[in-house]
Amino acid sequence: MKVDQPLHRALGLTDGELGRIRATLGRDPNRTELAMFAAMWSEHCSYKSSKVHLRTLPTEGPQVLVGPGQDAGAVDIGESLAAVFKMESHSHPSAVEPYQGAATGVGGIVRDIVSMGARPVALLDALRFGPLIEERNRVLFTGVVAGIGGYGNCIGVPTVGGEIRFAEPHSANPTVNVMCVGVAPADRLMTGNEVRVGSMLLLIGAATGRDGIGGVSVLASRTIEDQAGDARPSVQIGDPFAGKLLIETCLELVEGGLLLGLQDLGGAGLTCAASETAARAGLGVELDLDAVPLREAGLEPFEILTSESQERMLAVVDPSRLDEAQGVCEKWGLTSAVVGTLVDGGRLVVRVGGAVVADVPARSLVDEGPVYERRIERPAGRHEILEDDPTFAPVDTDPRDAFLAVLSSPNVASKRWAFEQYDQLVQGSTVAPPGIDAAVIRIEGTLRALALSCDGNGRFGHLDPYLGAAHAVAEAARNVAVMGATPLAITNCMNFGNPERPAVMWEFAESIRGMGDACRRLGTPVTGGNVSFYNESGASAIWPTPIVGMLGLIEDYRLLVRPGFPGPGFLVYLLGETFPELGGSEFAQVVLRSVSGHPPALDLAREASLHQMLVEAARGDLLASAHDCSDGGLAVALAESAFAGDTGFAVSLPGDEPWYVALFSESASRAVVSVAPEKAESVEALASAHHVPLSRLGETGGPGMVFDSLLETTVEKARSAYEGAIPKLLAG
Amino acid sequence: SAHGSAGPGMKYRFRVVVSLKPGLLDPQGKAIEGSLPAMGWTNASNVRVGKYVELVVDAETEAAAVSQVDEMARRLLSNPVIESYRIVASAPDLRFEDVP
Amino acid sequence: SAHGSAGPGMKYRFRVVVSLKPGLLDPQGKAIEGSLPAMGWTNASNVRVGKYVELVVDAETEAAAVSQVDEMARRLLSNPVIESYRIVASAPDLRFEDVP
Amino acid sequence: MSAGTPRVGVVTFPGSLDDRDALRAAALMGGDGVPLWHADRDLRGVDAVILPGGFSYGDYLRTGALARFAPIMDEIRAFADRGGPVVGICNGFQILCEAGLLPGALIRNRQLRFVCRFVDVRVETSLSPLTEGLVPGEVLRIPVKHGEGQFTAPPHDLARIEGEALVTFRYCGPGGELDDEYNVNGSADSIAGIRNPQGNVTGLMPHPEHAVDPDVGSTGGQPLFASLLAYALARV
Numbered sequence A: 001m002k003v004d005q006p007l008h009r010a011l012g013l014t015d016g017e018l019g020r021i022r023a024t025l026g027r028d029p030n031r032t033e034l035a036m037f038a039a040m041w042s043e044h045c046s047y048k049s050s051k052v053h054l055r056t057l058p059t060e061g062p063q064v065l066v067g068p069g070q071d072a073g074a075v076d077i078g079e080s081l082a083a084v085f086k087m088e089s090h091s092h093p094s095a096v097e098p099y100q101g102a103a104t105g106v107g108g109i110v111r112d113i114v115s116m117g118a119r120p121v122a123l124l125d126a127l128r129f130g131p132l133i134e135e136r137n138r139v140l141f142t143g144v145v146a147g148i149g150g151y152g153n154c155i156g157v158p159t160v161g162g163e164i165r166f167a168e169p170h171s172a173n174p175t176v177n178v179m180c181v182g183v184a185p186a187d188r189l190m191t192g193n194e195v196r197v198g199s200m201l202l203l204i205g206a207a208t209g210r211d212g213i214g215g216v217s218v219l220a221s222r223t224i225e226d227q228a229g230d231a232r233p234s235v236q237i238g239d240p241f242a243g244k245l246l247i248e249t250c251l252e253l254v255e256g257g258l259l260l261g262l263q264d265l266g267g268a269g270l271t272c273a274a275s276e277t278a279a280r281a282g283l284g285v286e287l288d289l290d291a292v293p294l295r296e297a298g299l300e301p302f303e304i305l306t307s308e309s310q311e312r313m314l315a316v317v318d319p320s321r322l323d324e325a326q327g328v329c330e331k332w333g334l335t336s337a338v339v340g341t342l343v344d345g346g347r348l349v350v351r352v353g354g355a356v357v358a359d360v361p362a363r364s365l366v367d368e369g370p371v372y373e374r375r376i377e378r379p380a381g382r383h384e385i386l387e388d389d390p391t392f393a394p395v396d397t398d399p400r401d402a403f404l405a406v407l408s409s410p411n412v413a414s415k416r417w418a419f420e421q422y423d424q425l426v427q428g429s430t431v432a433p434p435g436i437d438a439a440v441i442r443i444e445g446t447l448r449a450l451a452l453s454c455d456g457n458g459r460f461g462h463l464d465p466y467l468g469a470a471h472a473v474a475e476a477a478r479n480v481a482v483m484g485a486t487p488l489a490i491t492n493c494m495n496f497g498n499p500e501r502p503a504v505m506w507e508f509a510e511s512i513r514g515m516g517d518a519c520r521r522l523g524t525p526v527t528g529g530n531v532s533f534y535n536e537s538g539a540s541a542i543w544p545t546p547i548v549g550m551l552g553l554i555e556d557y558r559l560l561v562r563p564g565f566p567g568p569g570f571l572v573y574l575l576g577e578t579f580p581e582l583g584g585s586e587f588a589q590v591v592l593r594s595v596s597g598h599p600p601a602l603d604l605a606r607e608a609s610l611h612q613m614l615v616e617a618a619r620g621d622l623l624a625s626a627h628d629c630s631d632g633g634l635a636v637a638l639a640e641s642a643f644a645g646d647t648g649f650a651v652s653l654p655g656d657e658p659w660y661v662a663l664f665s666e667s668a669s670r671a672v673v674s675v676a677p678e679k680a681e682s683v684e685a686l687a688s689a690h691h692v693p694l695s696r697l698g699e700t701g702g703p704g705m706v707f708d709s710l711l712e713t714t715v716e717k718a719r720s721a722y723e724g725a726i727p728k729l730l731a732g
Numbered sequence B, C: 001s002a003h004g005s006a007g008p009g010m011k012y013r014f015r016v017v018v019s020l021k022p023g024l025l026d027p028q029g030k031a032i033e034g035s036l037p038a039m040g041w042t043n044a045s046n047v048r049v050g051k052y053v054e055l056v057v058d059a060e061t062e063a064a065a066v067s068q069v070d071e072m073a074r075r076l077l078s079n080p081v082i083e084s085y086r087i088v089a090s091a092p093d094l095r096f097e098d099v100p
Numbered sequence D: 001m002s003a004g005t006p007r008v009g010v011v012t013f014p015g016s017l018d019d020r021d022a023l024r025a026a027a028l029m030g031g032d033g034v035p036l037w038h039a040d041r042d043l044r045g046v047d048a049v050i051l052p053g054g055f056s057y058g059d060y061l062r063t064g065a066l067a068r069f070a071p072i073m074d075e076i077r078a079f080a081d082r083g084g085p086v087v088g089i090c091n092g093f094q095i096l097c098e099a100g101l102l103p104g105a106l107i108r109n110r111q112l113r114f115v116c117r118f119v120d121v122r123v124e125t126s127l128s129p130l131t132e133g134l135v136p137g138e139v140l141r142i143p144v145k146h147g148e149g150q151f152t153a154p155p156h157d158l159a160r161i162e163g164e165a166l167v168t169f170r171y172c173g174p175g176g177e178l179d180d181e182y183n184v185n186g187s188a189d190s191i192a193g194i195r196n197p198q199g200n201v202t203g204l205m206p207h208p209e210h211a212v213d214p215d216v217g218s219t220g221g222q223p224l225f226a227s228l229l230a231y232a233l234a235r236v
């Protein structure tokens, strides 16, 4: 950061924004106030560049209990229970310090869930890195995975799913998105609407230090230059042990009915938590910084106010319950201190030694931040990329080589190396652990279960941001539907470059449009999410990376359908149709070395009826296995079902497309199912009732993978390619 | 590599201490400190936990050995973003026991 | 506790080094050693990784402080089954930087 | 509490994670799960004690190093001295070693990575609260999930552990065969669990409490809990 520029600019505020602050206050802000506005009006906290687009997303539905705006969204999952879920990015810190960056990302998203009064029951992580052939990318990948495990494993929340993709544009800027899911009685969700005048603000947990000072405005709203230097002061160390104690403390406080409200301290720290609490209640708040427990002496007021020290929560307590509440904190060995009181009048007044150091309207920080209609411009040269479609390129590769090459491509290959480092089992509810389409978590004391999936397709998004985002929603929904779950709602994380560049803003707007259309048509409203801009270094931005976190519901988890072929003698069907669509496919990249052309088309009506059919088939116990057909196409879907069930197959390819289209086209709205012969008729009837095209491919059984006369290999051989790829790359 | 080709020189023993930069939270130190009173130690404070690495380097001159260990400490043993390191060099073949 | 009642005495700073007993396998040391050649260092060996703890003890005499830290190191900071410890005591208020 | 229902205490330390799971498993297998709190000095009249998995005190400094100083550990030591059955699972195993109730120690996995995986373990002796009813050689499928589960001990201790047949479980292949490829964390002699010479205290890295309910994995933990309940009952 340059020293010669005015303070407000150094803090990331534009001259125009400073003018706004002057107008609001009717005077010049002092340093402390300026820092508070800078933190709250940063892109990270104010969504000033994305707001106008996010508004267009569908957010309503009978299942939605809490939509965007709260710390996390919540949906009704029956039996008067709510599922609370949210996804967040921690890419910038992770690029600087992979282990701690990822670890603190987990800590942060977990506290978002806890602040709704819900017990975290599952974590998922969606990751993007540059190719593993480069050493730095290996360091980032191994560090991030270790960090996610290091925190998640230590707090007793199972990490049950996620996805990992590798692409050059992420070499300089890895993407680290973490999703957390929690469960709470629907009538006990902490939405803070009981907060009233006289309520006390109880700061619980870690002492406040100089952590992430300016982190919000420096780390999240500025592009990271290659030398980590600039960002250093803002890197934080996670303390998962304190995090675990904080979870148990807060849940005991909530269950004991001791709280009126609960807020986590994330971006903009105490300033954000206090002003949001006040603004939501239409009240003001008096903060006393002398009461804030400090980790080190000599913190300035603005540091205490914007510190992002981890493992802290702000509880709103009625004075009559204060002693009880602090007793619970003590039981768990956590410090707690009353740092403020809710008052009439709507102002946020901060005192040190009795003297006022800041006095601003709470709403001005929270709701009156700037909103920008950034310029949008479709980048040039897109026409050429789209027209250069690999679907019609000549292919001279041997089918078997192509098959093994796609299976061992890091994007397709097994991610076991990563998810084996995560505790998938703690809490005893993991019905379906990582490794298949969606993770399934049963709800204690019921037969219900949640199906969870994270999806995003970088190449599709790169070629067509609208389609890319729509496909992400469709695939995520398909991933839960194949297991028999009804897609309920999504959270998301929108990872993009610099929004001040019209081309990036175009990608963002298109992605939001695609996500919105898909969510409307598939009946999965958006209950919350997170936007991460400035993911670029120099001129190179990441591919548009909208990540979708899907939540699906299964009424009876005993009817869950798994992707593995259960044994010999089952009929194998392809649901849906395969079109000549190799644009942006894994095959095109791995075998034809091309990332161009049109991504597969997406007919949302077809997609929706496929999901309905799959869910109905599961309810009727008609399917022996089901697996969605996406990355790597039909060939990979068949292979993964064979691996999961340790059972081979013999199939012949449908249609009269060339073999590489039939095997590797990534046409949407497809699934591979296996069916017991006696149930074949019912399945075929159900398919036609839903107008889902269906073709019989062959039978399960034997140690081989046989695509009629075209290619043949064994489950063992294919499995070693699939399982061995990433460990081999990491061995360097 | 250049280092590799450093013929059969002297053996130099080193100790490197890697610790979190001041100001950064040290969860381990904090947890230890928090549990000391229960064990009857109420008079201990400022507990910080770091890493300690011993190694032997084969080089022609002590200067060469030191500069190599410095590079190793910076690139491999520590993460400069959050940690700082200190090298305790010791004369050829000196036994560690002789160094405080 | 006895220690607690040690009135407002002197502050003594200590460093304790905890390392695996010789002969015991050190997975971290082994891993570091394994990764050295790839980074171009073929002349480093005998890599062992240990722990390093800094703390301040409040006591009336240095002897009292030392004997307390010794007890802490034995009972808490190290696991006698597999580890040994060494105390680096330093005079009152001496800054760590002054100790090698 | 019916006379025939053994009370199985499960201790919650700050940072314990699988305590709820152990309580659930004990109940599912026909016992009474009794929550115990680290700061208490009261075992609430339980017939058996489980130190559960997790990251007590974050596993900072060393796994189990801080937990062993908890007040309830004095009671557990006394309970063990009276011959009461004490079982340490994962972090509980690490705590028992730190407390000196079991020999040896557990260090970082050989691969230096946390590992969560279903593994096969071979029963080595029936002289422990977990294996009384079982036949040595029996193979059980149970998950492990730990970053510091590599069992180690100085040579003479290890010789004694083997000599006195204190090994209760070893990592093995599906057929019970021992091979380095099945040694999930590089433990000495593929040791997955051990007991004390008296045979009433035992610890293991695998998680039997996560292997009792077929809906969420394997059932390899059932015989171990059955054995523990019978063992406890016999001493009520």
Ligand SMILES: Nc1ncnc2c1ncn2[C@@H]1O[C@H](COP(=O)(O)OP(=O)(O)O)[C@@H](O)[C@H]1O
Residues within 6 Å of the ligand: A124, A125, A126, A127, A159, A160, A161, A162, A163, A164, A411, A412, A415, A418, A419, A433, A434, A435, A436, A437, A438, A439, A454, A455, A479, A628, A630, A631
């Ligand atoms: N980072 C990760 N963390 C946990 N599980 C992961 C991760 N990456 C991939 N997985 C798991 O591996 C399996 C395959 O992932 P993916 O290829 O994205 O599946 P799909 O193509 O069906 O969406 C899924 O079960 C997923 O949950």
Ligand SMILES: [Mg+2]
Residues within 6 Å of the ligand: A163, A454, A455, A456, A475
């Ligand atoms: Mg996916």
